[in-house]
Amino acid sequence: MKKLSGNLFYQLALLLVLLVVISSCIKRDNNYIFFYPEPATVTDADGNVYHTVYVKGQTWLVENLKTTHYHNGDTIAHVPGGSAWGSLKTGAWCNYNNDTGKVSTYGRLYNWYAVNSGKLCPYPFHVPFDFEWQNLADTLGGIAGAGGILKEAGSAHWQNNTGATNLYGFTARPGGCADSAGIFRELGTRGYWWSSTPYSVYYAWPRFMRSEDGGIYRYDMRKESGFSVRCIRDY
Numbered sequence: 001m002k003k004l005s006g007n008l009f010y011q012l013a014l015l016l017v018l019l020v021v022i023s024s025c026i027k028r029d030n031n032y033i034f035f036y037p038e039p040a041t042v043t044d045a046d047g048n049v050y051h052t053v054y055v056k057g058q059t060w061l062v063e064n065l066k067t068t069h070y071h072n073g074d075t076i077a078h079v080p081g082g083s084a085w086g087s088l089k090t091g092a093w094c095n096y097n098n099d100t101g102k103v104s105t106y107g108r109l110y111n112w113y114a115v116n117s118g119k120l121c122p123y124p125f126h127v128p129f130d131f132e133w134q135n136l137a138d139t140l141g142g143i144a145g146a147g148g149i150l151k152e153a154g155s156a157h158w159q160n161n162t163g164a165t166n167l168y169g170f171t172a173r174p175g176g177c178a179d180s181a182g183i184f185r186e187l188g189t190r191g192y193w194w195s196s197t198p199y200s201v202y203y204a205w206p207r208f209m210r211s212e213d214g215g216i217y218r219y220d221m222r223k224e225s226g227f228s229v230r231c232i233r234d235y
Helices: 005-025 082-084 100-106 131-141 145-151
Strands: 026-029 033-037 042-043 047-053 058-061 092-094 190-198 203-210
Touching: 033 145, 058 131, 058 203, 145 203
Parallel strands: none
Antiparallel strands: 026 033, 042 047, 047 058, 190 203
């Protein structure tokens, strides 16, 4: 038998190493193979630390966004609800009911103009497109039950929480909203999350979950509305 040349032996050894690395970075789920990153934490421009969760081919941040700066360091305007909030056409954030004590649990609320900047999420994450929310719902069995799989279980934050299992650790919480008039609503009973997809000049597509069932819903909302943001990893 002929001996392998040094160069060929090196190439075969390198190929073996690459196969080991690739096999350690894939997950087989329902007979599909997904490439995914190792579990990690991500830090935003303010120094807030977020955990990640892998859900059937997508990697999401576990917590709602809290940053007051875009990822390039630019400041996002702080507008504390009310009529000034409803008249905005530029990016802004507020705390629910202007209560900083709620930020650690629910994150902050952002209007769609902040989302549309393309600079809101920490690298390498972005605000999900509407189709990415839809893909998440579809892989979890459809919109009628996907919200229950994503909602935090129990009654610590959700009131009358129905159908919640938090099967993958997504831990969706009911952070409520600031409506397009700057009025705070529905903490404990609704969670709203922006997509980066516009519907029209004045409206965009968010998703929301509610306490009374396990659905995840899509409805066009005014871009001036203040909703939570969950970031998804770039691929």
